[in-house]
Amino acid sequence: MSAVTASRTKRTPAGSRSADVTRLLPKPLLVVILVVLMVFVLVPVVYILFASVNSDIAVANGAFLPTEFTLANYSKIWTTVALGRGLANSVVVAGSVAVVCAFLAVATAYVLVRFQFRGRLTFLRALLALQSIPGTLLLLPVFVLFSSAASYTGVQIIGTRWGLFITYLTFALPFSTWVMVTYLRGLPRELEEAARIDGASSWRILTRIVVPLSWPGIVVSGIFAFLLGWNDVLFSSIMTNPESRTAAVALQVFGATQEGGALPVYGQMMAAALVCAVPVVVLYLIFQRYLVGGLTAGGVK
Structure with missing residues (x-):
């Protein structure tokens, strides 16, 4: 046999x-x-x-x-439209959203996965429910909320880069947290239990064990948050001014200003589109190996 x-x-x-x-x-x-x-x-x-x-x-x-x-x-696009300023604003806003969102997501997911408390399942379900709400429906409430906050506190929010940062962080954090929840469920508990036996605190376990082992998931959640801020036109066109508008809005304004001209500068528009796509392509090439592991983690148990 x-x-x-x-x-x-x-x-x-x-x-x-x-x-x-x-x-x-x-x-x-x-x-x-x-x-x-x-x-x-x-x-x-x-x-x-x-x-x-x-x-x-x-x-x-x-x-x-x-x-x-x-x-x-490629040389004319920098003078025809303020593309350089838009690219700088996009890199600052989308990059800061990606970094902050990724590390807030891993900390929140660690609490949701490793600790039992009342309201934990409700919070997890709320994360999924938030993904089903279209951003278009929240445009007017967010605008009114920020306008009211500015009138009550005297601090201008609309038209600033940090106001756009708060907006993107609000929409990116639920999805990034759920990505990290799925990833942390696949990490072995034995490493954390051994560290806790040696006297490590929860913060030390998070920073010395969980974060180093979670880089693929952190990169995935950060890139999705970066793409949200980089590609958004709806909120950035409403909540920015000419000084704080992003590259996506600059391209939209570029195309709109050429519609009434005798000869639209299609060549410059295509060149500007390629220049705006370069940072995203470079980002994918750098973090490609992390993306494969982060996207497939948690898929097979």
């Missing part, structure tokens, strides 16, 4: 069995689907790249390939 089992094990190695389980489609069909998806993704990106080095007249005429190669669009 053992010989038969051993022979069957040799005939079906673990690698082939795992490949058969994970492969849901035949390999030729999988290759075709991947190629089609890559075409759908890459063709718009290639068109934007070609248009950014093409003349405005050629882009307006619908030319796909550049008729003349020029980098003048």
Whole structure:
């Protein structure tokens, strides 16, 4: 009996069995689907790249390939629209939201996962319920709340970068906390119990054990918070002024100012779009290995 089992094990190695389980489609069909998806993704990106080095007249005429190669669009965007100031505001606001949100989320998730107290399940359910509320419905309440706070306290909130920071932190923190709750549930309790036996406090356990082991989840929650602040147009267009507007609003204003012109500067718009996309691409390339581990953590128990 053992010989038969051993022979069957040799005939079906673990690698082939795992490949058969994970492969849901035949390999030729999988290759075709991947190629089609890559075409759908890459063709718009290639068109934007070609248009950014093409003349405005050629882009307006619908030319796909550049008729003349020029980098003048990349030098003109800094004077046509205040893109540099918008990029600086976006980096400051979105970056600070990402850092603060990630570390608040890991601390909150640690309390929710490792401690039992009244209202814990209600708080977890509330985190999920908050994700179902569209941000459009909260735009007017947030604006009225900040306006009322400014009239009562005399501190201006609307039109400042820190007011935008508070707004983005409010919307990013529930999702980031739930990501960290899912991640911390997969961490072994034995390490924390051993540290507690040695006399470590909860704060020391959090900073010396939980945080170093939770970097993939922290990076995921931070990047999602960064993207919320970087891509948002709705709140930043209402709660900012020309001095504090972000890159997304600068692009929106750039496009709106060209609608009534005789010749829209499509080349500059494409160049500005690529410049605004560079920080996000660089962020993904730097933290790619953390993203894979953080997104898949907690998926298999």
